[in-house]
Amino acid sequence: MTEIRSLAETREPEAAAEWWRSSVIYQIYPRSFADANGDGMGDLPGITARLQSLADLGVDAIWLSPFFTSPQKDAGYDVSDYCDVDPLFGTLEDYDAMVARAHELGLRVIVDLVPNHCSDQHPWFQQALATPPGSPERDRFIFRDAPESGLPNNWESVFGGPMWTQTANPDGTAGQYYLHIFDSSQPDFNWHNEQVREMFRGVLRFWLDRGTDGFRVDVAHGLIKSDGLPDYAVDPAAASMGGTEELAPWWGQDGVHEIYRDWRRVLDEYDGERVLCAEAWVSPLSLMAKWVRPDEMHQAFNFPYLSCDFNAARIRATIDESLREFSAVGAPSTWVLSNHDVVRHATRLALTEDNPQGEGIGPLTPNLPDTAIGLRRARSASTLMLALPGGAYLYQGEELGLPEAVELPDEARQDPTWFRTNGERYGRDGCRVPIPWEAGVPAAGFSPTGESWLPQPAGWEDYARDVQRATADSTLNLYTALLRLRRGHALGAGTLAWLETGDPEVLAFRNNDVVVVSSFAGSERELPACTTGLAVLASSAPQPSGRQIAAESTVWFRA
Template sequence: MQAENAQWWRSSVIYQIYPRSFADSNGDGMGDLRGITQRLESIAQLSVDAIWLSPFFTSPQKDAGYDVSNYCDVDPLFGTLEDYDAMVARAHELGLKVIIDLVPNHCSDQHPWFQEALQAAPGSPERDRFIFKDTPETGHPNNWGSVFGGPMWTATRNPDGSTGQSYLHIFDSSQPDFNWHNEEVRAMFRDVLRFWLDRGTDGFRVDVAHGLIKAEGLPDFTPDPMAASMGGTEELAPWWGQDGVHEIYRDWRKVMDEYEGDRVLCAEAWVNPLSLMAKWVRNDEMHQAFNFPYLSCDFDAKQIRKTIDESLQEFGKVGAPSTWVLSNHDVVRHATRLALTDENPQGEGIGPNTPNLPEPAVGLRRARASSTLMLALPGGAYLYQGEELGLPEAIDLPDDARQDPTWFRTNGERYGRDGCRVPLPWESGKPAFGFSSTGESWLPQPAGWDSYARDAQLEDQSSTLNLYRRLLQLRQDHALGTGTLQWINGTEDDVLAFANGNVLVVANYAATPLPLPVQAHSATELVRSQVEQSAEPGMIPGETAIWFQLA
């Protein structure tokens, strides 16, 4: 067993790279591995510990690479295996670990195994790698609805043209679910883990880690229409969070432990309550799980405190660190989301016709305050590319530019996730803001993004980028990731205050100034989320967070 201080993942800050939108090295409008390598130094300068890459495997790209046809190669869109090796080498040179996405719940319908299954007979070993059921005359084997809209079943055709069996797909019809009761499936994924670990990969973020096992008998189920599509409701759907998944991850953990260097598994598991999510990170399973209840909090002091307490308690019970996250490639960016006033279920997105669109300045102010609080919490933290620039959701994407399967499967009723996936602005005044040399961009970038560009923000001491750089450096200097949280009580209801080591953190969730706790009066201010705001002595401005150093 490695020493406690060798377990870097307990306090790590991990930066998510969405490869197609990060940096384009060849001008085709699609981000790629060489582009990532060229820009890695700017990520290392943020004082983060690791990068996590969304999928870059061979894929028809029906769902932005989450439909994998070859788990052990790089899609030509993104480069080659040699490009991957060069990127890993450069990352390690810069002191960055490399985590990659693994998609075990489903593959592409172009995967050789699924093509074999389509040609094989019902009941065959080829079909048993997936979930095929006879198609009833009434329509589908059960009433399950896809996360992307429409039914969760698609019927095949027999050679004579008649209706054949149907196969299950939690997501798009081009993404058939594997049958994880099949030993061939389990063996294949052990091989996939080893393939990437042998290339120096430091870990895996496991996509849909709560979806691999379905309830026995596949019973009908009608979810709450306002529930998050990926789960996270108190009532578990029969395709989410089944106990059988834990046996799979105990098996994977044994593979990870064969390798030196503290290789990690992180679960994308949308399950509630947090006591259930903590099961994914017991000491013989995964190392981390994304804290979606924290991401799902409103800009509300009481709700956030309750979630922090519950997170530290439940993850602590199983000896795991809590993680904290505010944005990723599946949710509305928090610089926009935190100012939304209407319900916005996960995965639905927002667009030009969304009612009550938020005021950008309010969203950015709340995002900066929220990030300032989050980065002082003990445990691990995840950042999504562009949040350090204060990027808002891209709302005004033309209909003909949208690419998310959700948009198509709901006939435009749900905008989906394209708005948080728009390519990054690197350089103001350049084609595609420096994302590509030609101006090409697989999703169009908003015209007004010059002020968000990284080079422009570096020059501005009050920029969101420089706020993140200060916060992350101070987090490292004060070892906040391995610290302990102690609440400061006696504050106003809309104020959260806690000490982590010798750092006092105060956040005001009200729109108006409120009194600072008495402990702040003799402390030295380190950083605040809104540098241009001022308040009377002894007060903290509205929607602001401040770090102080205690004497």
């Protein structure tokens, strides 16, 4: 039996109360969660009205994707005011009411902070455009003089095209260029500028003072660029957000860690264990672990785990590497299978074609998977993930088993990827369609008027929460049972010990007093001997009688 030490063994006993080490956090994509005023756009009052359902599900906290004031050119990740709520979503008073209700229900609240860049409508950037080269206002961003020919360097934007856009001088002549890792409407901040650092300290305190419990930090690996901004050509096969062994000079530079140590000191001024979670697409996991050293962030999304195929050997290797590398710095691994930027895992785990992060699939993608196969694998993968020690994130709708919404009308699509690729890739719309709450009512309960900023596919009501609540073996009831058992058996703070199965397509491990068996095989297999005489606690699929495990399923046993 091979044993992997968990965080329960690598931290001091008094740290055991740190909620974030074993928490399950639910991501809310505000525009698609619940619409209270009927305009077709989800909003903060809608979230507040639906929080009881998340408390009933059994999660520990919610994370809200951006709701700040924004022109919405990139779904709110282009911020023009970091200290206010966009009217699309409500008001600051609505936010305060939501936090109060969440805390009343025992839920913590994490908000999405976007520090790498802002909107080109942000007052600071407008001031920069109105002042001459070399001004203090321009130094808050990354401006460079126009070379005699070409661009300041050859960097390519994540959204396609050059990472540089040229400005115009007051007299109409060509002016300086500014840097933007993403869209030209999202200029990057210059994080070597103390005014930028002080502004964000103020933003942190603004939301912490309102009772916010922490921040998910967007593009947490992108704030510092390599000295001199050297030319660098990205391998076309590499992930656009990073996550490759060779770091681009705009990803994962050492200087980012000083910023997060500074932020950690701000959070530590507040009571209640406020947290920072990194969206850092870096590889290998030993590098990602640097973001969660004791004086930096608390969590980092485990994207290598999210990126795993439905493959036993790869899953086991990633689990081993994750527990080893995160434990080495005294941090939990933070498991995740879906979010607002990737194909939902109820579809992704059954795909045989590439689906690059942020780009998804497209109309020419062959062999789109059968929804039954995708759901079976997703339920199994989730049942495995929720048995692992550490923290976990769920993405809204995955507890309903929602697949990627592929069949959207072309004229309804809104993701910039669809337009940037001339219709070759759907982008992220398919995982952002408003979720269904009740069958037989307008917009499946998302909106009282039936309005919906993205159309809900035919059959969406079959996944509705009220339908699933009344169905014993539904995905919603599976998640609810798993979260209750996870908490009751303290699996998030447990220890993983692998058990022998004699079958390369079947994994087994023990965590505290629970034995978990997960089959990746396409047919029934023999249960390993370690389960003999043990009672079943939960299962992702109906199981055959006798000593068999169903194809592509995961079972929890009481040890």
